[in-house]
Structures are given as structure tokens and as C-alpha cells.
Amino acid sequence: MGRTGPAAEAPVARGGQIVASIRGEPRTFNRYVAADQASELLSLLLQARLVRINRSTFELEPWLAETWESSADGRTHTIHLRPGVTWSDGMPLTGDDVLFSLRAVYDAKVDSVLADSLTAGGQPLRAAAPDPQTVVFTYAAPSGRGLRLLDGLPILPRHKLEPALTAGTFASAYNTTTPPAEVVGAGPFVLREYQPGQRVVMDRNPRYWRKAPDGSALPYLDRIVLQIVPEQNAELLRIQAGETDLTSSELRPEDYLPVRRADEEGRLRLIELGVGPDADAFWFCLKPEVKAKDPRFAFVQRPEFRRAISYAVDREAFAETVFLSAAVPVWGSITPGNTRWFWPDIPRYPHNDATAKMLLREIGLVDRNGDGVVEDMKGTEARFTVITQRGIGWYERGTAFVRDELARVGIAMEVAPLELGALIQRLQACDYDAMYYRPVMTDLDPAGNLDFWLSSGPSHFWNMSQKLPATDWERRVDTLMLEQAAELDPMRRETQFRAVQQIMAENLPVLHFAAPRMYYAHSARLRGVVPSVLRPPVLWNADSLSVSP
Amino acid sequence: MGRFLARRLLFALILVLVVSSASLLLARFAPGDVTAQLGPFATPAEIANTRARFDLDRSPAAQWLLWAGRAIRFDFGDSFLYNRPVRGLVGRAAANTAALAVVALALATIVGIPLGMFTGSRGGPAAAVVRGASLLFLSVPPLLTSLFLVFIAATTRLLPAGGMTSAGVLDTEWSAWLLDVAIHLPLPVLALALPIAATLERLQSQSMADALHQPFAVAAVARGVAPRDVIARHAWRVSLRPICAVYGLAIGALLSGSFVVEFVTAWPGLGRLMYEALRARDVYLVSGCAAMGGLLLAFGSLIGDLLLAAADPRIRDAQVGA
Numbered sequence: 024m025g026r027t028g029p030a031a032e033a034p035v036a037r038g039g040q041i042v043a044s045i046r047g048e049p050r051t052f053n054r055y056v057a058a059d060q061a062s063e064l065l066s067l068l069l070q071a072r073l074v075r076i077n078r079s080t081f082e083l084e085p086w087l088a089e090t091w092e093s094s095a096d097g098r099t100h101t102i103h104l105r106p107g108v109t110w111s112d113g114m115p116l117t118g119d120d121v122l123f124s125l126r127a128v129y130d131a132k133v134d135s136v137l138a139d140s141l142t143a144g145g146q147p148l149r150a151a152a153p154d155p156q157t158v159v160f161t162y163a164a165p166s167g168r169g170l171r172l173l174d175g176l177p178i179l180p181r182h183k184l185e186p187a188l189t190a191g192t193f194a195s196a197y198n199t200t201t202p203p204a205e206v207v208g209a210g211p212f213v214l215r216e217y218q219p220g221q222r223v224v225m226d227r228n229p230r231y232w233r234k235a236p237d238g239s240a241l242p243y244l245d246r247i248v249l250q251i252v253p254e255q256n257a258e259l260l261r262i263q264a265g266e267t268d269l270t271s272s273e274l275r276p277e278d279y280l281p282v283r284r285a286d287e288e289g290r291l292r293l294i295e296l297g298v299g300p301d302a303d304a305f306w307f308c309l310k311p312e313v314k315a316k317d318p319r320f321a322f323v324q325r326p327e328f329r330r331a332i333s334y335a336v337d338r339e340a341f342a343e344t345v346f347l348s349a350a351v352p353v354w355g356s357i358t359p360g361n362t363r364w365f366w367p368d369i370p371r372y373p374h375n376d377a378t379a380k381m382l383l384r385e386i387g388l389v390d391r392n393g394d395g396v397v398e399d400m401k402g403t404e405a406r407f408t409v410i411t412q413r414g415i416g417w418y419e420r421g422t423a424f425v426r427d428e429l430a431r432v433g434i435a436m437e438v439a440p441l442e443l444g445a446l447i448q449r450l451q452a453c454d455y456d457a458m459y460y461r462p463v464m465t466d467l468d469p470a471g472n473l474d475f476w477l478s479s480g481p482s483h484f485w486n487m488s489q490k491l492p493a494t495d496w497e498r499r500v501d502t503l504m505l506e507q508a509a510e511l512d513p514m515r516r517e518t519q520f521r522a523v524q525q526i527m528a529e530n531l532p533v534l535h536f537a538a539p540r541m542y543y544a545h546s547a548r549l550r551g552v553v554p555s556v557l558r559p560p561v562l563w564n565a566d567s568l569s570v571s572p
Numbered sequence: 573m574g575r576f577l578a579r580r581l582l583f584a585l586i587l588v589l590v591v592s593s594a595s596l597l598l599a600r601f602a603p604g605d606v607t608a609q610l611g612p613f614a615t616p617a618e619i620a621n622t623r624a625r626f627d628l629d630r631s632p633a634a635q636w637l638l639w640a641g642r643a644i645r646f647d648f649g650d651s652f653l654y655n656r657p658v659r660g661l662v663g664r665a666a667a668n669t670a671a672l673a674v675v676a677l678a679l680a681t682i683v684g685i686p687l688g689m690f691t692g693s694r695g696g697p698a699a700a701v702v703r704g705a706s707l708l709f710l711s712v713p714p715l716l717t718s719l720f721l722v723f724i725a726a727t728t729r730l731l732p733a734g735g736m737t738s739a740g741v742l743d744t745e746w747s748a749w750l751l752d753v754a755i756h757l758p759l760p761v762l763a764l765a766l767p768i769a770a771t772l773e774r775l776q777s778q779s780m781a782d783a784l785h786q787p788f789a790v791a792a793v794a795r796g797v798a799p800r801d802v803i804a805r806h807a808w809r810v811s812l813r814p815i816c817a818v819y820g821l822a823i824g825a826l827l828s829g830s831f832v833v834e835f836v837t838a839w840p841g842l843g844r845l846m847y848e849a850l851r852a853r854d855v856y857l858v859s860g861c862a863a864m865g866g867l868l869l870a871f872g873s874l875i876g877d878l879l880l881a882a883a884d885p886r887i888r889d890a891q892v893g894a
Contacts, residue, residue, distance in 0.1 A: 224742055
């Protein structure tokens with residue numbers, strides 16, 4: 024395990040192809056209008072950004088932008104494009120392409136999924152190109168994320184797509200019926216073929232601008248094939264059979280043992296990526312306008328109630344049982360996998376049933392009739408239904424574990440696994456008591472996830488899209504997060520975010536029990552792998568991958 | 573015969589209309605909708621736009637009318653999952669399923685009917701082994717058969733563990749492509765053909781045993797006709813009637829695609845497409861797949877009727893007279 028690494032690499036061989044499996048179809052080759060995993064992966068392979076966040080070190084790297092300067096107030100960033108870069112069709116890539124890309128992102132008819140994340144102080148970024156190699160970005164307000172924002176903006180060719188933007192048809196440009204040769208990009212690969220239900224084939228971009236450390240052209244590989252395998256067991260069998268070289272996502276806990284055996288036999292390489300950046304999450308719907316008439320809301324909205332639950336769940340046993348030991352206990356949304364923002368001293372709730380019962384007693388929840396379930400003064404039982412997604416092993420194990428833990432302190436919980444569509448419908452309508460799920464943070468920097476932290480955010484899932492903060496502590500979090508997002512001093516940002524984590528840990532709108540350790544498998548012939556806990560774990564660095572001869 | 577064919581065509585049209593409309597409405601009424609694919613925290617604007625694009629912001633009746641009006645012009649709407657017109661997707665998937673179905677049916681026929689003739693006309697340990705094997709293949713669910721075959725393929729590496737073609741076939745001649753498809757066929761074909769072969773064997777066996785006890789067969793034996801000739805020239809044709817009746821259903825079922833087999837073996841056919849569409853509540857793709865499935869079911873049923881008429885003159889006369 025862990026045998027992959029640059030130090031162990033043999034001399035790099037050029038040519039060859041790798042086959043990676045993906046679970047779903049790409050919806051488009053235009054990342055501006057789709058956020059599905061396959062479209063995002065294709066965008067990484069076919070397009071290039073101005074800057075790149077290295078998925079292994081999390082540092083900002085020059086990409087199409089070779090150098091840049093930022094003003095002291097953090098509002099102006101002057102970037103200098105790498106000279107001599109051309110699109111895959113040979114046309115030069117200039118500042119006009121960058122301006123065009125920004126125009127497309129903010130165009131109302133395009134309704135881009137990237138627009139919300141490309142803002143500073145809630146306003147779109149403005150840009151000007153004083154010459155073909157220079158672009159000056161002006162932010163409406165300072166942004167703590169600085170140029171990291173631009174990692175989310177694939178630059179698209181103006182000469183190919185401007186007519187579509189002008190005609191109002193940009194949203195359907197670069198769709199999956201577009202002839203492959205028309206999908207021009209500046210990424211390491213160019214589209215060769217897409218067969219729905221079967222595969223996407225990409226060939227090496229002979230005009231790719233990036234060079235290897237020895238000065239030779241990248242990428243090393245001649246071709247990448249993304250094989251569409253919708254079933255996860257079949258995906259595992261295929262990599263074990265040597266038909267694919269890698270999968271698009273991490274292994275499930277139950278797949279670890281067979282893959283470890285294959286690793287020991289030399290057929291596969293098993294890598295431990297580390298603790299994942301996303302923890303599981305358990306929360307109650309706390310929307311007063313929906314739940315006010317529910318007599319249970321009187322105690323569910325009390326932080327003491329949620330703290331009692333936190334004390335009642337044995338996180339060590341949870342990680343062992345639910346994730347088959349491939350997880351670590353967590354007490355907040357930021358896991359040890361997010362090394363930059365993880366706060367090890369976040370308030371914790373060590374497992375203690377007596378403390379949990381005491382907290383329940385303090386808010387008037389006592390088992391008055393001896394049936395094992397606590398009630399309030401009016402006889403309302405602490406009895407709930409928790410919904411989760413059907414068919415995902417650890418979701419179902421997790422809810423069953425929590426149910427058993429809470430039963431010991433007198434909270435009765437039934438588990439209702441639902442299809443994803445029904446689950447989301449309930450979530451959006453707040454038509455549930457409690458929910459167990461694993462939301463994925465879109466950015467490791469908390470300022471990139473304001474939709475979760477701010478009370479007005481659509482991902483503030485216990486009470487989404489509030490017009491005004493429902494509680495005083497949410498108001499304080501809003502203020503701190505907006506300050507943190509606009510702060511340029513890294514130390515101050517860290518202090519502000521710790522204050523946010525402190526408030527969240529005290530009020531527990533969301534309870535986190537464990538963050539899974541992530542494992543990944545790839546074929547033994549793959550070289551140049553730099554694993555990341557972020558998706559895609561290996562293909563983010565596709566231009567430096569090669570295969571042994 | 574013309575009236576018979578016209579009647580069957582009308583039946584096919586009604587079947588397609590009813591099945592596709594019912595699928596559209598059921599997919600519409602089921603909990604959740606296609607916007608779930610946008611993720612749990614999609615913005616209200618994204619959800620509203622997607623619902624408008626797929627006419628989910630209209631009443632079910634209005635949506636059906638809109639869809640039916642377009643479907644008359646062979647425009648079955650767009651798929652959310654694939655972001656392209658349903659018509660092309662369904663056509664391609666149906667062709668892939670048809671290739672699978674034809675080979676599976678041929679294999680099931682070649683194996684099932686001779687074995688049924690054998691077990692229906694003879695006893696002994698060999699016939700008992702065949703009967704046992706048939707019962708086994710009839711009782712094992714296709715999911716288990718598919719998973720078992722994929723597992724065997726993956727561990728032995730004798731055959732590809734799934735898919736329809738290999739990744740390396742892109743730059744090759746069509747003959748190499750065909751060979752590659754042929755290499756990928758055994759897994760799904762076996763998973764589909766084994767239970768059908770077992771069904772045909774059991775039916776043929778029973779039917780052959782009955783035919784051999786009919787007076788004409790007994791008389792032929794009494795006239796000194798060799799047993800092999802009694803079976804081949806006299807009893808077999810009579811025994812085909814129940815086989816032909818089932819054959820039509822088998823053709824229809826195979827052509828409309830197997831959810832399980834195509835999903836597990838990653839065969840890009842109609843069954844897998846329908847399964848993915850249903851999971852995503854991709855309404856227009858669901859109704860497009862259902863329409864094509866209904867059409868192929870009607871086609872299979874027609875083939876079954878024609879075979880039945882060929883095998884039994886009484887039925888042929890009744891069909892022509894009708």
C-alpha cells in the first residue's frame with residue numbers, strides 16, 4: 024500500500040492509453056451549464072484555467088496565467104498570460120478569450136452554474152485586457168480567496184463560441200451532440216468520440232502548452248478512455264480484471280479487502296488518500312415557519328437537545344461499525360482531511376449517556392410513563408423519523424447505529440431510507456424530522472462554501488434560504504463569515520473561522536459523527552499518480568500520468 | 573392475411589400509445605422528479621429552469637398533450653440525463669438490444685428445442701441431467717446469473733467483464749469491430765439465453781411426450797416407421813404449437829430489453845437505458861423507451877403468431893379468414 028510516488032517512478036514512458044471508469048454520462052462538454060461529476064471531469068481534461076489549485080498540496084499554481092500581481096487592498100489582480108499558448112485548433116489564446124469567458128459566465132441567458140462562485144462581495148468580477156497577454160481583474164470587494172476563485176473558471180475559445188453567446192444559444196453550445204472536432208480547448212486532451220452509454224475517448228492535444236520538468240511536451244499519454252460503467256460492483260470487477268486502469272471515485276469501505284488482496288498480488292495499487300474532507304451529517308429540520316405547530320419543535324430547537332444527542336453517540340464505535348474502521352470521529356464540518364482549516368480544539372462531546380440524560384432532563388424531557396421514551400411536560404414523546412438515501416450501505420448502517428444509541432437515552436427514532444429523488448423533495452420542502460446524509464463541500468476554503476454557512480444560503484440545510492437569520496447565533500455566523508470571506512490576512516481569517524466553528528459546535532444545527540478514510544485503487548501499470556482527497560482523485564493531474572511500457 | 577396484418581398493426585399502435593403515455597404519467601406522478609439530479613442543494617432558479625425545460629411546470633394533462641403532439645411528428649422530447657433527443661438514444665439502444673436478443677434467441681432455440689426433443693422422447697440418466705439443469709436455470713434469477721458470469725469473466729479473464737466493445741477498437745476495421753462485439757456477446761447472451769433455453773426445453777419436452785402418445789404417432793410406430801422418423805417427421809411439427817406461442821412472448825421480452833442483464837453487463841441497450849431513465853425520473857426518456865419496448869413487444873407477438881400459423885394450418889386458416 025502506498026507504493027505509488029514520484030520517488031519510486033521508473034523513467035517516464037510516452038504514449039499508450041489508460042481506461043478509467045465513470046459511473047454516469049456527461050450531460051455536456053460545457054462546464055458552464057452543468058455541475059455533474061462527468062462534465063466536471065471532462066472540463067478538467069479538455070479545458071484549462073488561468074490558475075490551478077493543486078489538489079495534492081492545495082497551493083495555488085500558475086496555469087494559463089504565468090505570473091500575476093495583486094494590489095495591497097486585494098481588489099485588483101493583474102495577470103500575465105503564458106506566451107505562445109494556442110487552442111487545440113491552433114488559434115492563439117489571448118486576453119479576449121478570458122474576457123469572453125467571464126461574459127459568458129455572467130450572461131443571464133446562459134444562467135451558468137459557475138456564476139455564484141465567481142463573485143467577490145456578492146458582485147461579479149470585472150476584467151479588462153489592456154493587451155493580448157494581460158488581463159486585469161477588479162473585485163468589487165476584497166476576497167480572502169484572492170485568485171483561487173479563478174480555479175473554477177475554464178477558459179473557453181471566443182472564436183468558436185462568441186456567435187452562440189450572441190445568439191443566446193451558448194447554454195446548448197458544446198453539448199454532447201457537438202461534433203468532437205468542434206470542441207476546442209486548451210486542456211491536455213481533445214475530444215475524439217463520445218458513444219452514449221459506452222465511452223468518451225480523448226486524444227492527446229498536440230498543441231498543449233505545458234511542458235514536463237525535462238522540457239518535453241505533455242501529456243505523456245496518447246489517449247484517455249472514460250468507460251461508462253453505471254454499476255459500482257461491475258466497476259470494481261473491471262478494474263480487478265485489468266479492463267480498466269482506474270475508477271473515477273474512491274473505494275467503498277466494503278471494497279477495501281478484495282482490493283488489498285489484489286494489491287498484495289501486484290495486480291492493483293491501493294492508495295490511502297487520507298481522511299476525506301467531507302464528514303457525514305445528521306440534522307433536524309429547524310425551519311420555524313414549517314415546524315412551529317409541531318409540539319416536538321419546542322425541544323428540538325433547543326441546543327441542549329442536540330447536545331444530548333451528540334453525547335449519546337459513541338463516535339469511536341460509530342466509525343468502527345458504520346465505516347468498518349475506515350473513518351475517524353469528527354465533531355465539526357471541517358475534517359482533518361482539510362488540513363488548512365481543520366481546528367483540532369473544536370469543542371467535543373465525549374460519549375456519555377449520563378450527561379445526555381441530564382441534558383434532556385434539564386429541558387424537561389423525562390420518561391414519565393416508563394415506556395423507555397422521554398416526554399415533555401405535555402406528554403409529547405421524543406420520537407422521530409430519520410430519512411436517508413436508500414441503497415447506500417453506510418447511510419443505512421449509520422442511521423441504524425444512531426437509532427440504537429439514542430434509544431439508550433430515551434429518544435425513539437425510526438429509519439426511513441428513500442430514493443434520492445424523494446429524499447431531495449422532502450429536504451427542499453422541509454418535510455422530514457431528521458435526515459442523515461453526506462453533503463459534499465464544493466471548496467476546501469470556507470469562503471467558497473458561503474451557501475452552507477450563511478443563513479440565506481441554499482445549502483444551509485437545517486433551515487435553507489432564510490430571508491433574515493432565524494436565530495441570534497446564525498446572525499453572528501453570517502457576520503463572521505462575510506468578514507472572513509473579505510479578509511486578506513490569513514491569520515485573521517483563521518481566527519474568524521474558528522469563532523464560527525465554536526458557535527456551530529455550541530449550537531449543533533448539524534451533528535457530525537465520522538469522516539471516512541478514503542482509499543483508491545489503480546492499475547499497477549499507471550505511473551505519475553499524485554493522489555488527492557478531492558475528486559477526481561487521480562485524473563486531476565492527467566497530463567502527468569503515464570503507463571509503464 | 574392483409575386484414576390480419578392491419579389488425580396487428582393497429583394493436584401495435586394502441587399498445588405503443590398506451591404504454592408510453594402510462595409510463596410518462598407514472599414517471600410524472602412518482603415521488604421526486606428529474607431535478608433531483610441537480611443535487612440536494614440546487615438553487616430554486618436551477619430547479620425552476622429544469623422543470624420548465626421538461627414541461628414539469630405544467631399540469632400532467634397539459635404535459636401529456638404537448639408530448640403527444642410532438643410524438644406524432646416522431647419528436648419524443650429531450651433526455652435530461654443525456655442532454656440530447658430521445659429518438660436517437662432509443663433507436664441506438666434498441667439496435668444494440670436487438671443484436672443481443674437475436675443471438676440469445678438463436679442460442680436458446682438451438683439448445684432448448686433439440687434438448688426438449690431428446691428429453692421428451694427418451695428417459696435415462698442423460699435426460700434427467702438435462703431436466704435438472706433446466707430447472708436450475710429456470711429457478712436462478714437473471715441478476716444472479718449475470719453477476720456470476722461477470723464474476724467468472726473477471727476472475728478468469730477469458731472474456732470481457734462487460735460492455736459492448738473494447739476501448740481499443742476505435743481505430744480498427746469494421747471486421748475487427750464486429751469481432752470485438754462478438755467477444756463481448758457471450759456474457760449477456762448466456763445470461764439471457766439460459767432461462768429461455770430451459771423454458772423451451774421444458775415445453776418442447778412435455779409437448780413432444782404428448783405428441784408421441786397421439787394416435788397418429790402410435791399408428792406410425794405400428795406401421796414400422798423408425799422412431800427417429802416418427803419424431804422428426806410427424807411428432808415434432810405437432811409439438812411446436814405451444815413453443816410458438818411462448819416464442820412470441822420471448823421475442824417481445826428480449827427485444828424490449830432486460831433491465832438486469834444489460835445493467836450488470838454494461839450492455840448499452842434499451843433495458844439499461846430504461847433503468848437509468850426511471851432512476852433519474854427522466855420522463856421523456858422513460859416514455860421513449862416504453863414506446864420502443866411496446867413496439868418491439870407487438871413485433872415479437874406478431875412473429876410468434878406467424879410462426880404459430882406456419883406450424884399449425886388450422887390457426888393459419890383462422891387468421892386468414894378473420
